[in-house]
Amino acid sequence: MNDTPIPVDPLARLASPEVQRQAAHIVQEAFARVFRLAVGEAGADAGDELARIEAALRQWVAAADDEPARALRLALLLSGLDQWGLAYTQAFGLVGIPALSRLLGTLRTGLDAKAEARFLIQFEALEVDECAAQDFKVELRRHLHLALWHAMIASDNREDALAVLAQLGGMMLALIRALPTLGWRLVADALAHIQIQCLSEGLAAEGLAQETTLALFASLRQALPREDHDRIMAHAARALLAWQQARRAN
Structure with missing residues (x-):
């Protein structure tokens, strides 16, 4: 454990603290909706509900000012959803959450080579630097x-x-x-x-x-x-x- 002051966030220039907190709340809400699909609360409307969740997340990503900021927003969403999914599958003994897997996959579908590269850079930055975001x-x-x-x-x-x-x-x-x-x-x-x-x-x-x-x-x-x-x-x-x-x- 290290009690030295927390270094400056290297990703704050792409996503302000307010945007980062907003991302965490969006992830929480999206996961809650997906988890309800997993336990069958949405019934026959499950496919439409998943499409609505995806559309809302894509809209939030697209609202960023430039391509690097959009790549970071996508990385925040995917990282956060993955953490919620892993925690819940382990805590409740689930084999998986298929609706979440589909959502994570579709959010990356359609990225061209440059967009994929930008996404991977931001995703790696989140993982490598503990004080990033x-x-x-x-x-x-x-x-x-x-x-x-x-x-x-x-x-x-x-x-x-x-x-x-x-x-x-x-x-x-x-x-x-x-x-x-x-x-x-x-x-x-x-x-x-x-x-x-x-x-x-x-x-x-x-x-x-x-x-x-x-x-x-x-x-x-x-x-x-x-x-x-x-x-x-x-x-x-x-x-x-x-x-x-x-x-x-x-």
Whole structure:
């Protein structure tokens, strides 16, 4: 873990922090719609719904100012959708999400050689530099972690809840290891928002929901070196304190 200041985002010139956060929200909404298709909620309208999702994503990509910015927007969408899909297939024991696979494929269909090359450059930049598109990564992971936590505490089946707990805890630990500068901050942010929702909405106050939430915090404490764990919890505590102060001020 690295507690040095976060470097300047090298992709901010192509996608502002606001655009990056917007991308994360668009990904979350698109995945939710695709996942509903996977569980059969759309019925006979599934093909039309997938086409509408694709059209909306393409429209957002096309709204960028130039070709490199459009390539980055597409890379953000595909990277984000892939992360949501991987997390959900592992957490819920799915073989795959066919509608998501089709969407990811069709979004790249039609790219000519130059557009494909621009896309690959931006996609690689996201993967290689952990601080590239950092606002996107923070927003994406916050909502992904919270979505899994909500699924965990909503379950009344112990086996299912524990499976999501294992996936969520494993994701957080993997993130810390993979992103030495940004990863632990993303985990601290998620833990702070879990605590905020517990306090503001009275969630996970009893029963299996409380048990698994406490187990999540305990598993991180056990798995991490004490210094690293203390740094994460101190960062989360500062975010929680800032929320409490803002709430009192209002």
